[in-house]
Amino acid sequence: MNVQYEVERLHARYAQALDADRLEAWPDFFTENGRYRIATAENEERGLPLPVLSAEGRAMMRDRVQSLRHANIYEPQRYRHMLSCVLVEKASGDQVRSIANFVVIRIMQDGATMVFASGRYLDRIVLSPSPLYEERVVVCDSRRFDTLLAIPL
Amino acid sequence: MNVQYEVERLHARYAQALDADRLEAWPDFFTENGRYRIATAENEERGLPLPVLSAEGRAMMRDRVQSLRHANIYEPQRYRHMLSCVLVEKASGDQVRSIANFVVIRIMQDGATMVFASGRYLDRIVLSPSPLYEERVVVCDSRRFDTLLAIPL
Amino acid sequence: MNVQYEVERLHARYAQALDADRLEAWPDFFTENGRYRIATAENEERGLPLPVLSAEGRAMMRDRVQSLRHANIYEPQRYRHMLSCVLVEKASGDQVRSIANFVVIRIMQDGATMVFASGRYLDRIVLSPSPLYEERVVVCDSRRFDTLLAIPL
Numbered sequence A, B, C: 001m002n003v004q005y006e007v008e009r010l011h012a013r014y015a016q017a018l019d020a021d022r023l024e025a026w027p028d029f030f031t032e033n034g035r036y037r038i039a040t041a042e043n044e045e046r047g048l049p050l051p052v053l054s055a056e057g058r059a060m061m062r063d064r065v066q067s068l069r070h071a072n073i074y075e076p077q078r079y080r081h082m083l084s085c086v087l088v089e090k091a092s093g094d095q096v097r098s099i100a101n102f103v104v105i106r107i108m109q110d111g112a113t114m115v116f117a118s119g120r121y122l123d124r125i126v127l128s129p130s131p132l133y134e135e136r137v138v139v140c141d142s143r144r145f146d147t148l149l150a151i152p153l
Helices: A002-019 A023-029 A041-046 A058-071 B002-019 B023-029 B041-046 B058-071 C002-019 C023-029 C041-046 C058-071
Strands: A030-040 A053-056 A078-090 A095-107 A113-126 A132-140 B030-040 B053-056 B078-090 B095-107 B113-126 B132-140 C030-040 C053-056 C078-090 C095-107 C113-126 C132-140
Touching (some): A002 A023, A002 A078, A002 A095, A002 A113, A002 C095, A023 A058, A030 A041, A030 A058, A041 A132, A053 A058, A078 B002, A078 C095, A095 B002, A095 B078, A095 C113, A113 B113, A113 C113, B002 B023, B002 B078, B002 B132, B023 B030, B030 B041, B030 B058, B078 C002, B095 C078, B113 C095, B113 C113, C002 C023, C002 C078, C002 C113, C023 C058, C030 C041, C030 C058, C053 C058
Parallel strands (some): A030 A132, B030 B132, C030 C132
Antiparallel strands (some): A030 A053, A078 A095, A095 A113, A113 A132, B030 B053, B078 B095, B095 B113, B113 B132, C030 C053, C078 C095, C095 C113, C113 C132
């Protein structure tokens, strides 16, 4: 149960950082060589190695954030992450696996609000000295993406 | 707190099984004589015994799943369950009651994503030897249903 | 972890009371002098003291509920609250702070279902003798409000 609490807290801090547009904090939720990718459920099921977005290691993530900051001078949208159904399984030693459902809501500047993305987070997490993602795979249910806006999910 | 954890884990495993289209696993979340029904909030409040879908016992649930498999040869939608606000109360002995809010997102094959259903799960659960539903009542907020697609929620 | 459980349970009971239209119970989730306000993320960030709705103390909340009951003789909508990503931090003594993401779904009488509001709950909570809100600030992502329907969120 303590592990469940630690994992859910990591997920919550990650989500709230993104929702608050603190993208610069995003790489710090990963281990130094942590891996991140967004994929579609369809491609994952077919074994197609075509992630929508991927990064290996904090350095690459920091580059990614910088590009986003330069590209999106004006970004009026807001996002709100919702997580649910977090299943945690012990892996080896200090490592756990987590599967969680997510929905991301997008709020446009005019107030229009819609479901932007849904899917599953498939995570490998190390717990100590503090919980970090070794790997986070974001499997989106939809294959339709607003590709101009490749923010981390 | 341990009971809360056990109950939320049961809910999470149930939701992830349905979202992964593992309908054949659905009856196994219930006791042998477990009861399941989907109702509308309106009918529940008026005491009308008109469930949208109901099943008593695993055998009937397995029949139900088989019918669904035969009827829906081609099913392009995906679903994503979100649960929240899970309130657990001890009932008698090994039994607990759980009330939880839910939202189910539907993702069409073209990527269109919408809120498909919302409501409450009203559950009676036995905890040992492993947690199972004795009764799960799905009270939907909306009375409008996509009746052609009577999948379990 | 026990504190996390207590706080999430308070949030869940609050949400389920509102969703069941038990508005008269709403003030009882606050301390006698508890404060409540709904604000927009935009105004909060700019430091504008322009809440959409605010109340100080249970007495004012009860007045507010009574006005709502008199104004909305006929209220066909339903609401469904979803909470997620609950982060709890100890403050001083018996007091904790909680930040949580929320989404509220609205279900119209004809069955149409949409995302009504999203945002964050920023709470100050006292834990004993039983958990109550000393302050609940509802920061909504959207600045567009259905102002005719100023129900508590």
